[in-house]
Amino acid sequence: QVQLVESGGGLVQTGGSLRLSCAASGRTFGSYALGWFRQAPGKGREFVAAVTWSGGITYYADSVKGRFTISRDNVKNTVYLQMNSLKPEDTAVYYCAARASGTSRSSEVYDFWGQGTQVTVSS
Secondary structure (H helix, E strand, C coil): CCEEEEECCEEEECCCCEEEEEEEECCCHHHCEEEEEEECCCCCEEEEEEECCCCCCEEECCCCCCCEEEEEECCCCEEEEEECCCCHHHCEEEEEEEECCCCCCCHHHCCEECCCEEEEEEC
16 A cells, blocks of 8 residues: 655746655555646646656656656655646646556556645746
C-alpha cells in the first residue's frame, strides 16, 4: 500500500510559479512510477506529467511541456511538480498517483491516489 498526500497548491497570478509536493508512505515507494494529473471543473482528469521509478525518464503533456518539471526524491519519498509560467487554464485540482507497473498517461491504470490540491491561476 502507498498513501499519497499532496501539498503546495494555492492562488497565483498568471506567469507565476508554484511547486507541488506529494509525500508518500510505504517502504516500496522507490519501485513505483509516479504521475501528476489534474481536473478542472466540469472536465475529466487530465494527464500532466509522469516519472519512472528511478527518476531517469519523464513524460509531459504537450500543454505543460517546457513549463512544468516533475522530479522525485526516493530518500524523502516525495515527488514534486515545479510549475512555472502558469496560465489561467492551468487552474485545476492536481492529484499525484502511483503505479507499480510503470508510467502511463492514463489515469485509469494508476493504483494509488492522493486527495488533491487546488491550484488557481488568476488572470
